[in-house]
Amino acid sequence: MSSSxxxxxxxxxxxFADLRAQNRRALMPFLCAQHPTPDATGPLIEACARGGxxxxxxxxxxxxxxxxxxxxxxxxxxxxxxxSRPGTILEQVRAVRDRVDVGLVAMVSxxxxxxxxxxxxxxxxxxxxxxxxxxxxAPLESSEELTARAREAGLIASLLIAPTTPPERAAKIxxxxxxxxxxxxxxxxxxxxxxxxxxxRRVRQLREVTDLPIACGFGxxxxEQVRAVxxxxxxxxxxxxxxxRIDKARREGRSPTAEAEAFGRELAGGLR
Numbered sequence: 001m002s003s004s005x006x007x008x009x010x011x012x013x014x015x016f017a018d019l020r021a022q023n024r025r026a027l028m029p030f031l032c033a034q035h036p037t038p039d040a041t042g043p044l045i046e047a048c049a050r051g052g053x054x055x056x057x058x059x060x061x062x063x064x065x066x067x068x069x070x071x072x073x074x075x076x077x078x079x080x081x082x083x084s085r086p087g088t089i090l091e092q093v094r095a096v097r098d099r100v101d102v103g104l105v106a107m108v109s110x111x112x113x114x115x116x117x118x119x120x121x122x123x124x125x126x127x128x129x130x131x132x133x134x135x136x137x138a139p140l141e142s143s144e145e146l147t148a149r150a151r152e153a154g155l156i157a158s159l160l161i162a163p164t165t166p167p168e169r170a171a172k173i174x175x176x177x178x179x180x181x182x183x184x185x186x187x188x189x190x191x192x193x194x195x196x197x198x199x200x201r202r203v204r205q206l207r208e209v210t211d212l213p214i215a216c217g218f219g220x221x222x223x224e225q226v227r228a229v230x231x232x233x234x235x236x237x238x239x240x241x242x243x244x245r246i247d248k249a250r251r252e253g254r255s256p257t258a259e260a261e262a263f264g265r266e267l268a269g270g271l272r
Contacts, residue, residue, distance in 0.1 A: 011131040012103045012179040015054050016234060025230035026054035027268050028215055029240035029260075030107065032075040033058050033092070034084040036250040040257075041089060042096035044246065045104070047257040051264020052270045052271070053178030055215075055235065056101065057104035058135060059087030060086055062109040070241040075247060086112055086121075087203075090128045103135050105156075107134040107200065110146065117239075119133040122149045132156030132179050140173050158182045162200060171209040180213040181206060185220065203232040238267055 003049065019026055022048045033041045048056050059172035061076040061084045086108075093104060106125055113121045113135070125133070132155045135146055142158060156179025161170045163184060174181045183206065185199055199216055206214055216229050217237025229259070231235040242263060249259035 006167045008045065010154055010156060010179070012055060012101040013221050015103050017181065018231055019054065019234070020213070025233070025271050026213075026215070026235035027052055027226065027264065027271060028057060028217070028235045028237045029053050029242050029264060030059055030072075030217070030237060031246075031260075032072060032079060032090040032243055033060055034062070034082065035075045035079040035243070036247050036256055037081075037155055038088075038247075039092070042093040043092070043257045044102055044151055044260050045096050045102075047260040048242075048264050049100040049102045051261040052268030053102050053106060053264055057105050057107045057237065057239075058089070058130075058252065059239075060089060060106060060108040062112060064109075069240055071247075075166045075243050079113065086116060087124075090124055093130060094128035100118050103131045103136055104129060105158075106130050107136060110138045112144065118145055122153050122155065126153045126155055130155065132158070134160070134162055134182055135159045140169070140176060143176055144191050147178065151178055156180070160184055161206070164253050167205055170206065174210040177210075177212060180215045180235065181210060182237075183216045185216050185218040185229065195222075199229065200232050223267055223270035224269050230271060236267075236270070 030043050045056055061079040063080060091208050133150055133155065135143065138146055138159055138161065146245050147157040158171050158177045158180055160182050161173050161184065183192035185200060203214055215235035215237055216233040217239060220226060220229055220238050221241030228235040242260065245263050246256045249256045
């Protein structure tokens, strides 16, 4: 059985431990870094923190995002066209880290990490204030260097478990994770859905093989869906719905940060 009891406890682990002690759950919004404008990363992190997020995923734009639906894929494409660079994202996180208490997790493709260098990227991410990573396209068989380097740096690393992943393999993936396990609520690509996902059976299976918190995402877009997900999981992840609203606010001449904060407060209502 994997355990969250590492040699040192980082911010993500503390957040989940504190929430568990209070019988509470987490809201984990996803932001596309440097979208909708190149300087948006820091202000949107602060807005999501004010809106009730416990942990924020910061997505590093990538030309071939894995499993991301049209909303997030378009946001990443736009960010790249506007000149998004990993080094700039890291510095934008550094600039805001001391102003927020939330956990910050980099969702980043392994190709970006390997291009920069595993040890160098993880070291720089720690230096600027990231608490861990989600490696969405890291196969279990080749993830050991990534997860080991993260642990050595005192950071967490999570891999994805799909609804179609066989139970034995899911147990191995959970065992390779630290901080939390990322459970995909649905098969296919990300995007808003009308109904809440059914995750009870899958979560029960994972609880039998890991004591790590389980964060669930894909298609969650309303307070009612957040409420349904956290009946079983420890955290609800909201991505496409937030990215779409941020982009819509920008296109309509409204404040993306105000929209992110307001939508976060709305979603956080589902935690109660």
